[in-house]
Amino acid sequence: MIKLSFKREELLKAMDYCIGSIEKKHTMPILSHVLFDFKDNKCTLISTNIETSVIVDISLTEPVESGKIAVPAKYIHDICKVGRGENINFKYEKATNVLDINSEKTKYVVPCSDADDFPSVSTVSSEPVVVNIHRMISSFKKLQFSMTEQNVNKAYSGVLINRVIENNVPVIEMVTTDIHRISVVTLKDFNMDIENLENGIVIPGKNFSELAKIFADEEEVKVSIEDDKISFSNENVMFISRLLKNEFPNYRTVIGGFSVLNEKESSVINRKELIDGVRRVIALSSDDKIWATKFSFKNSVLSMTANAQFGGNSKDEILVQKPFDSDKDVGINARYLMDVLSVLDKSDTTMIVEEGLKPLTILEETDNYSYVHMVMPLRI
Numbered sequence: 001m002i003k004l005s006f007k008r009e010e011l012l013k014a015m016d017y018c019i020g021s022i023e024k025k026h027t028m029p030i031l032s033h034v035l036f037d038f039k040d041n042k043c044t045l046i047s048t049n050i051e052t053s054v055i056v057d058i059s060l061t062e063p064v065e066s067g068k069i070a071v072p073a074k075y076i077h078d079i080c081k082v083g084r085g086e087n088i089n090f091k092y093e094k095a096t097n098v099l100d101i102n103s104e105k106t107k108y109v110v111p112c113s114d115a116d117d118f119p120s121v122s123t124v125s126s127e128p129v130v131v132n133i134h135r136m137i138s139s140f141k142k143l144q145f146s147m148t149e150q151n152v153n154k155a156y157s158g159v160l161i162n163r164v165i166e167n168n169v170p171v172i173e174m175v176t177t178d179i180h181r182i183s184v185v186t187l188k189d190f191n192m193d194i195e196n197l198e199n200g201i202v203i204p205g206k207n208f209s210e211l212a213k214i215f216a217d218e219e220e221v222k223v224s225i226e227d228d229k230i231s232f233s234n235e236n237v238m239f240i241s242r243l244l245k246n247e248f249p250n251y252r253t254v255i256g257g258f259s260v261l262n263e264k265e266s267s268v269i270n271r272k273e274l275i276d277g278v279r280r281v282i283a284l285s286s287d288d289k290i291w292a293t294k295f296s297f298k299n300s301v302l303s304m305t306a307n308a309q310f311g312g313n314s315k316d317e318i319l320v321q322k323p324f325d326s327d328k329d330v331g332i333n334a335r336y337l338m339d340v341l342s343v344l345d346k347s348d349t350t351m352i353v354e355e356g357l358k359p360l361t362i363l364e365e366t367d368n369y370s371y372v373h374m375v376m377p378l379r380i
Contacts, residue, residue: 002069004038004090005061008103011088012080014056015073017237018047020210021054022073034073035118036090039066046121047073052207053121053240054214061087068115071099075110079103124231124240128222129193133232135368137212139174139185142371145339146176146183147205153179155247158204163197164252167259172197175251176205179376181336181359182251186258186370194225202244203230214239254359258370261363264352267297268322271349275341277304278334281316284308291334294380295360297353298327306334321348328353330360331380337362340373 015034023031035046040063045056069092080088085104092099092112101108140159148156160175172187194201203211211232215221221232231240255261281304282291288309296303300323307313330353340362341349352361359374 002064002067002090002092002094003062004036004043004064004092006043006058006088006090007061008080008083008086008088010058011076014045014058015077015080017056017214017239018045018054019073019077020213021047021049021052023049030070030113030117030119032073033070033113033118034076035115036069036071038064038068040064046118048119048121050119051204051242052210053238055121055123055238055240057236067092068118069099070113070115070118071110072112075108076101079108121240123238124224124226124229126224126226128224128231128233129191130220131192131223131232132190132219133215133221134219135187135190136174137216139187139369140208140212142185142340142343142373143174143176143183144205144209145343146178146181146373148178150204150206155244157206158202158244159208160200160202160246160248160251161192161197162200163192166257175248177248177251180333181373181375182254183340184251184255184372186372188368188370192223194223200246200248201225201230202246202248203241204244207241211239211241255361255372255374258363258365258372261352261361261372262365264354264361265324266322266350266352266363267302267320267324267328269302269318269320269349269351271341271344271347273318274302274349275338277302277316277318278338278341281306281314282334284312284314289335290378291338292331292378292380293334293337294329294331295353296327296329297324299323304334324353331378332360332375333378336375340375344371 018034037044041060043060047054083103089102097112099110099112150157162173172190172192174185176183221234224231228243285291285306285308293306300319302320303317305315344364350363359376362373364371
């Protein structure tokens, strides 16, 4: 008989980290489990769906002999969420492979799987570098809506992290694209001294989302890369993700770099007024997948017009703070524009509109980052 005792809140937090790396398709039943690997006063929880793995160390309230138990992850997670009392206690009978769980007056009986069937999770052994994960996670909100869905194009369904030279200074860029639009965040004064990063690495988007949840409260983590996987870790948690093959288009030929864009003619518009204006003009189209909207700049006035799919049209006007030197027209999916306007930090929006079928460009620059978002135009 093996007895384990955990602080309920600590176990719940560990399970919160693990649950995102649980296999949900039931193609391999053992991957729906969490492996509890314990010895003395420490227990290591391991979850994996092959694509990602999480390793979490937590303390036991009392020392035990070494052992392993493979427990259904959803059962443990749900029990931790609804349990009462400070502790959760395990009693495991290896002969029957059954786990008795006690949380104050509440008792559960949970069938387990053979721990020997749980796949081994290989960690990344290369020398780690310390990275400001907070800045990467903060930048992700400006990128995630531009990612391609995995079932559409797997190669573009991630976040490209690239080391480039901007104004003779090496900088780190994070990039996403779904072909119709592209988002690029350039992190200033950001150290990510990883070998061969100038070739770019691509972290699957859903894995980056999970990474952002796990390390949401962290300032720095250790990062290691080896072959086709990358790991992020702090004192108690390690998150391992496989990497996608870098097949991203040469986005630099498209955007030309932030310094090049800054030299182009631009207009400045109050962001809230622009958001409110777009909402008004797409009122008849809000149920459509594409909010085809024409934006016409003339002197200090921006006119927006849209036709509803089943008849009717709308028009709205707002004033711009800094007009273009000449009249400009562009048609775009206003849904895309609303996506980018919702993640900007500044109260004013800088917009570039060029002749022909060139993309509409949104720029934002702060002391910490430069942001470029491009949207391909529509023929309206």
